[in-house]
Amino acid sequence: MSIEITSSFQGSSSAGTLFLVPTPIGNLGDMSPRAVETLQNVDLIAAEDTRNTQKLLNHFEIKTKQISFHEYNTKERLPQLLDKLRQGLSLAQVSDAGMPSISDPGSELVQACIAASIRVVPLPGPNAALTALIASGLCPQPFLFYGFLSRKNTERKNELAELAAQQVSLIFYEAPHRLVKTLQSLVTAFGGERKVVLCRELTKRYEEFIRGTLPEALEWAQSSQVKGEFVLIVEGNPQKEEDKPQIVLPLEDQVRLLIESEDLKTNDAIKRVAKDNHVKKQVVYNEYHHLN
Structure with a gap:
């Protein structure tokens, strides 16, 4: 039997600890006291964008030093960060907003720490996908979080073809300038009857929920000045695969x-x-x- 058990708070180790610290997705009031305390007490913060994170640190008067860690320097940074952890330094990893590693860089560091028997401690906190889901009015469970669809037309079509038969609520992220194209692809792949909720600017001043069918949401997006980051909650397929109509749109x-x-x-x-x-x-x- 080769199962491995790691305790977050028991036992001793000469190595440091990697803390995964969520940050607010918009409203700074959502920063937890534990997250602030952790960022104050670690030796170093690995941040996706140090300029963005510095604003957060300034707001909470956190003086801890930062080091950049993003998708373009992962290969270079991983051995450096592991060395610091092996030396006994504690490290916090943050993304620009929400949970680290969810549609953001970071999972590689977690995997490397586990392989090196370095303790990894996750903190709970803000998450755009779940925040949108519980307010959507669509079935909250089961659900499938997909994140960003591919930007390449063929790959996106293949992704949606595989997702079309899913009977669970589907969660996507999308940038405002790509919203129309993504909704067009969803209508093509899923048909015109599926309900969708577009969740915009969550926790911020202009937070909105746009509810309707996929074609109605597409019409809204085409006729509006689309701004802000979006979470899309799409209704699962209510029909069994064999019961689906052959032609879903004219x-x-x-x-x-x-x-x-x-x-x-x-x-x-x-x-x-x-x-x-x-x-x-x-x-x-x-x-x-x-x-x-």
């Missing part, structure tokens, strides 16, 4: 969405829709060009 709408979301030429989009729906290309062509 053929014309399917062609238009493919053109907009994947930058396809009209004829290529018509061919794709015909293939996906098992109908002749001429049927799709006639409907798209209103020739019936």
Whole structure:
């Protein structure tokens, strides 16, 4: 039997401890006393963006030194941070907002510490995905957190094709400038009946929840000045795979969405829709060009 058990607060070790410290996703009042105390007491803070974290440290009068640790310097920083931990220094890891390692860098450091038998202590705290989920009004459990979809059209299409049959609530993150394209892709992959909640600027002054179907949310996004970071909560598929209708949107709408979301030429989009729906290309062509 090779199971490994590590206690966060019992036993002694000459190595330091890695603390995973959540930071507010918008409202500084959500910073816990334990998080402040931990950042004050560690020897060093590994921050995704030291300039952003410095504002937080200044607000809480925390004097601890920082070192940058992000996706572009992970390979260089990992051995440096491990050396400091082995020397007995304590280290806190933070991202720009919310939980470290959730759609942010950091998991590599945790894995390296575990492999080196260095203690890892997580602190609970702010998380955008769960904050959005509990206020969405959609089924809170079970759920699947996906984070950011791929920016590449083909990869994003494949991701959503795999997720379309999921019967659990789905959680996505998205930036404002990509919201329309992502909603277009969701409508194409999931159809027009799914409910969605767009959660914007959580815990901040302009916090909003936009509720409706995917097409309604897409229409809102196309006609609005979209600002702020978004969490998208999408209703799970209420139907079993074998009960799903073959055509979830009118053929014309399917062609238009493919053109907009994947930058396809009209004829290529018509061919794709015909293939996906098992109908002749001429049927799709006639409907798209209103020739019936």
